[in-house]
Each structure stands twice: as structure tokens, then as C-alpha cells.
Amino acid sequence: MPLRITLINIYREKIHTVPLGLAYLKTYAEKIFNKRVKILIKEFSEKEIDNRLNEVLKDILKTKPRIIGFSCYMWNRDRVVYLSKLLKKENEKIKIILGGKEVSVNGGEILTDSKADALIEGEGEIAFAEIIKKTLSGSDWYNVGNIIIKRKNEIIKNKEKILRNLDDIPSPYLKEIFRNTSADYLILETSRGCPFNCPFCLWTIKKNIRFFSLNRVLKEIKWIIDNASRINSGRLKVIISDSDFLINPKRAEKILKFITSKAITKEIDWSITTNIKFITKDILKVSNNPHLKFSIGIQSINPKSIKILKRENLSLSLKETGKKLDMIIKYAPKSTIILEIMIGIPGETEKDIQKTFRWSMERVIKHILKTKSEKEIENFKKNDTFPINAYIDYCTLSVFPDTPMTKIAKRYKAKWMENPPYEIISTSTLSKENIKSYQKMAANMESKIKENILKIISDRYI
Numbered sequence: 001m002p003l004r005i006t007l008i009n010i011y012r013e014k015i016h017t018v019p020l021g022l023a024y025l026k027t028y029a030e031k032i033f034n035k036r037v038k039i040l041i042k043e044f045s046e047k048e049i050d051n052r053l054n055e056v057l058k059d060i061l062k063t064k065p066r067i068i069g070f071s072c073y074m075w076n077r078d079r080v081v082y083l084s085k086l087l088k089k090e091n092e093k094i095k096i097i098l099g100g101k102e103v104s105v106n107g108g109e110i111l112t113d114s115k116a117d118a119l120i121e122g123e124g125e126i127a128f129a130e131i132i133k134k135t136l137s138g139s140d141w142y143n144v145g146n147i148i149i150k151r152k153n154e155i156i157k158n159k160e161k162i163l164r165n166l167d168d169i170p171s172p173y174l175k176e177i178f179r180n181t182s183a184d185y186l187i188l189e190t191s192r193g194c195p196f197n198c199p200f201c202l203w204t205i206k207k208n209i210r211f212f213s214l215n216r217v218l219k220e221i222k223w224i225i226d227n228a229s230r231i232n233s234g235r236l237k238v239i240i241s242d243s244d245f246l247i248n249p250k251r252a253e254k255i256l257k258f259i260t261s262k263a264i265t266k267e268i269d270w271s272i273t274t275n276i277k278f279i280t281k282d283i284l285k286v287s288n289n290p291h292l293k294f295s296i297g298i299q300s301i302n303p304k305s306i307k308i309l310k311r312e313n314l315s316l317s318l319k320e321t322g323k324k325l326d327m328i329i330k331y332a333p334k335s336t337i338i339l340e341i342m343i344g345i346p347g348e349t350e351k352d353i354q355k356t357f358r359w360s361m362e363r364v365i366k367h368i369l370k371t372k373s374e375k376e377i378e379n380f381k382k383n384d385t386f387p388i389n390a391y392i393d394y395c396t397l398s399v400f401p402d403t404p405m406t407k408i409a410k411r412y413k414a415k416w417m418e419n420p421p422y423e424i425i426s427t428s429t430l431s432k433e434n435i436k437s438y439q440k441m442a443a444n445m446e447s448k449i450k451e452n453i454l455k456i457i458s459d460r461y462i
């Protein structure tokens, strides 16, 4: 009889992403244990958990699992913890494991709250395989690397083990795991880890950067392109989840070239994240495609804030940043840009935030007006149907437990939420009301951009 394991993904309505992390656990474990394991992935929406909990429980228990694994994130933590407790109550013999970003930052507390047997911290493949091995041989899990586990009343945190060669994990795409997915977003991982040290970021805890081989990444992209219309009848979105996709520019160039040469006629949007510094002419020359979206980390244009965020090595002077953005206008005018700005940086004053807000608005408007034709602009004036290709994404700084940001935030007498999403509430230089008003402004950014463009166009034609 194979060891039956059920992995559960609770997804958000409208932002349903494929459970790539769980699929990696499955393909990696199946490669090692073959027929000795039977691993199922089950997905439920938040609504299903809230409205038909009993059926969800029955559905899970029907799979007769000996182990249940959940991926736990900030936004689904409460539901995961609740479900985990209920499942334990139903059958305490079932072993429960939680993994995912959230457990990396608040381990002990989640372990106690959820009554789970273990948490997998950070990368899960090796730990999950070790757990299976121990279970198959009837041993306990206390020595499994990379897990947090309770022994008597003590919480033990075992040493991290990470995969050196990412290609050791068989590709869930090429193994056809997502063949019948109903997700709107596919996640593509071409690398793991981040070599930088931004104190607010969860990647700071997991540094080692490793890459999937280029050959494998290109095969996965081809699979996505070939299967896109079957997976999603609308517009399929692919998020490349790397910490900074352009960190290895030559490699990124090859991948982008492949995407834009193959995907231009397909209804797929590709999103990548990078820092302004890594944008180059060569990259842009292969990125002039309306299906490509660059999320560009700027955070603030205030040098003092950049220093507080320890991003001097990732940021450029205002002049150089402007030059890079002009380069996008010149070489990749068809692509879309999103400028990522942060609200609530300790030490920032209202004046600093306003400066960054004003600058980002000017840059976005410049981008739109310089990259759209006269005809498109004229149409916009008439009927407001202007597909804008530049946005601003204002996010509030989160102070995740155990990240170096907690120390910095305390130094600036900041207050932040005790629970997810751990957002800054106030700092020594920004009141609660100040932050709230900027958050409100940020929520209306798209209509503000359109309003400003309309005004500029109208003035132009007076």
C-alpha cells in the first residue's frame, strides 16, 4: 500500500495561481519514492472554505491521507490554521505539515495554533522527502532538516537544507501536473534566492541564489505557450517569480528573446520583477512586446530612505533612474512598466513621500504619452478607452517578524500590525492618518493617472 499524502492549496478568488510549490514537492518525492507514495494535490477557494467547510473536510478525508500538507501564506494563514485544527480533531492519527512563506517568519506560533505536527521552513523538497522516508520506515521526524517540530514541550528548529541543483526537481509543467488547471495565473520559477540584503524582504532570510538550467526553463515556456489556449480561454498570465529576473542579464536576455519570438501572437502576459539597475539596452531590445510587463523596484527617490532600506547597491541616482526609464521608452515602448513605490519607510516625512509620488506620476505620464501614437491619444480624449502601459504600485512597508526591518522600525519608533500583513501603521515622522491618506491615494492611482493624462491632452489642444 502506498503512503497516501494529500497536499492542499487554498487560493484567493480571482487570483488563482497554480500551486507550484506543492507540485514541486509532488514531483520531487515521486521521483525518489515512485510507487511507494500516492500524492494528491487538492485545491479549494477561500469561499469554499468559508461556505462549505464540512464538504471540504469530507473531501479531504475521503482521500484517506496519512499525511496532509498545506501551503501557508499571509493571506490564507487563518484558514489553514483553522482547517488544520479541525482535521486533527477529526482524526488525530493524520500527520499535518505546513509550509510556505508565512511559516518561515512566525514558526513557533503557527505550530502551536494549528496543532500541526511539523512546519517546513523555506525550501520544502528535501525536508518533505525526508519526512516520507522516515514515515515509510516508521521513524520519528525529529532529525529532519529544515523543519520546526515540537519535542515534548520544546520547539526545535532544525538546520536548513537546500537543493544545490534545482533541476533535481522534475518540472511540474513538463510532468503535465497543470494540464487541467483552472488557475488564471501560472508561476514560472527560473531561479531561487536573492543575493541582496533589503532588510524588509523575506528573501533576505534565504540568500543562496541558484538557477534552473536554461534548457529546462525554455522547455517550460514552450509548454506554457503550447498549452495556453487550452488552459485558459481568456488571457493567461504568467508570473516569473524570481527575486530579480534580470540578475543574470545574458541568461535573462536569452529567455526574453525566446518568449517574445514565440509568444507574440499568443494571448499570454508575462510579468517579471527587477530593480532599475539591471535594466540594459540589450535586455530592452528583446523586450519590445505588448505582452511583457516589468515591475521595477524603486521604493523611494529619497537617498536617505534608500540608505535606511539598505538599497544603495540596487538603486541609482534620480538622474540615472530617469535615463534608464527613458531607455525603456526608446527601446521597449510596447512593453508595460510598473514602478514599485513604498509607503511608510521609517524616517520618511510627508515631504519625502510627496516628492516620490510626484516624480513617479510624472514618469508614468511621460512613459504613456511618449509611447502612444497621436491616434491613440486622440481616441483617449474622445472615449477614455486608453490602454495605459505604465502604472504605479504603491505598497505599504511590511515589518515581517525575524527580518532586520524590525530593528530599524523600532529605532524609528514605528508601529506596525502584529499579524499579517504586518504593515506599518505609523512612524516617528508619519502619523497613522498620514499613512492612511497615502494608502487611499494609492488605491486610486489608475484613475488619477488617466485624469492627469486627460488634463494634459486637453491643455495641449486648447
Ligand code: SF4
Binding pocket: 194, 195, 196, 197, 198, 201, 202, 203, 204, 243, 244, 275, 314
Ligand atoms: S527586495 Fe528584491 S532585491 Fe531586495 S532582498 Fe528582496 S528580492 Fe532581493
